[in-house]
Amino acid sequence: MATSSLPKADLTSSGRPVFLPNEIECSILSSVDLECDDIPNFPLLKSGLLILTTHRLLWLPDNNPSSSAAAAAAAVALPLSFVTHIFSTKKSVKTLFHSPRVRFQASLDPSKSVVMTAVMRGKGDTDAFLAKFWENWRARAWENDVQTQTQAQTAVGSSSVSGSGPASGSGGFYTREGAVRMVGVSGILRKEQEMWESTDKSLQEAFQDLNALMSKAKEMVILAEKMRQKLLSGSSSKSSATNDDEVGSKEEMQDWMLSVGIVSPVTKESAGALYHQQLSRQLADYVRIPLERAGGMINLIDVYCLFNRARGTELISPDDLLRACSLWEKFDVPVMLRKFDSGVMVIQNKSHSDEEVFARIKALVTNPDTLRTGISASDAAMTLGIAPGMAKEHLLTAESKGLLCRDISPDGFRFYVNLFPEISTDDVYLVKDYGIYNTWVRVASASRLE
């Protein structure tokens, strides 16, 4: 008589099965009898817990003390690798009245093959169980264990932890299609790995495009340069009769090229040691138009963005920009770099006059409305036609000159015309018949009567 009995299943102190590495629990059914007519003295495995995992079929005794028969049985585990065939259920009149059964063939030792039956006396979904049983058996997860051994050991502390997911989880490491299923912590890691790989690939592809773009841009620059040379040489060799035409088209050309951007960017290669000097001059040329549009003063950060965008390639660093601006002092260019007390740096026309701005601010802040309510930086920006950041700098400068006073309140940060000089300390109730204080008093009292 062959002592072909099922291998014992190890249990934890709380009665949970000890899982193998990479083994994942997939299905649990209760009140299941496990029978095997082909094995004599097959233990009585009645009304236990049937657990399907990726690697084994486990039967655990029910811990209910009332079923004394079951208490005598010990937990057993049938490796799925022993399973040789799973029978499909035949729906017949008989099966309607009986408890569902799952029958399968297994070889507990190489010579003998036995048929076992799991009788589902509980409420579980037998068909689903059967389907998963098939899946797991076909998936043959145990065969991949050797390959993934090292991975799993580092990734998963205890596979029993990962396996204790919902009972009706996925059917194992591999889907029927053979793609790797994402389960457990190793699944998460695998997913990350795949994501990283695909990102890497798409980055490489993107840079291919960029390289292509850059080579095209270089070609464009060369083309434009050639045309420019042609124009220059053309105008010097023709007779004066056709000069006007030439000059006209040459200007046209230059305008067109300027609108596209810088024709030939000054690069460290082309200018070498004179890089910063040439850059400085080019910057001075370029910044003329944006400066006009911005009302005579632009924030250095804005210049940095605009200039680099115009260059397209061979971008300059903020440091280069700063150095280029500082060099203006040495040349005779109509622009200058200016640093405000607040630390804000701007480029402004040398012809820009603070006095002119102050005059405009004063006019703004002494009309009947603004006498009462003051102005904010955005009000000033709108009226003066400049950026709000610039407007604030102007207002602060005007304040430091004694032209304005600040008013900080929950309403915000506002500026009023400075009345303090006109208030007399000898007689605080005195209001002269003239002057801005007089106007303010009248306007302020009038508004309160409304």
Added chain:
Amino acid sequence: MQKLGDFKLPHFFNYPPYFTLQPVRDTREKQVQLWKDLILDYCRTQKIFVIGLEEEDFALFSNPVIERSLSHEARAAFLSALVSEGRAEWLDKGHRKCLILWHRVQDWADIIFRFVKDNGLEDSVMTVEEIRSGIESRGTELHGIDRTILMRALRVLEQKGKLAIFKGTSADDEGVKFSM
């Protein structure tokens, strides 16, 4: 003209920047000057001797008409300016309460001197409490004077030999013997 109680407020009390501590030096100096004078004026007419920095009951520090109020920093700045000038004293280390000397201590001493002379009290004895709340004091500036200030002024006169301060029968009242 706007009023705070029966105190006539100057026009610039409605000028919002007046309630924001100005950073520019010249402007700040003017602002501080105006506040110092206004505080002293107000305290004198309202007979306020102590200003609590954090309390809301010193009405001068806010103007509900323009919805502005002096920040804690501003209040401390103006009161400190008064202290530097000798027109105020901090009563505590935390600078939470300030004693306002809208009359200097010497001025108070002069007022007491005149008071004594006017009422023919040159050789009499009075309690300190009587000086500040007695019938004779009614209608004079001495009426309701802060006790701390009164004691200081009396001590100034005592040093000049014009009077003598002595402890009274009850623990909390002292007496003064005039000898002017």
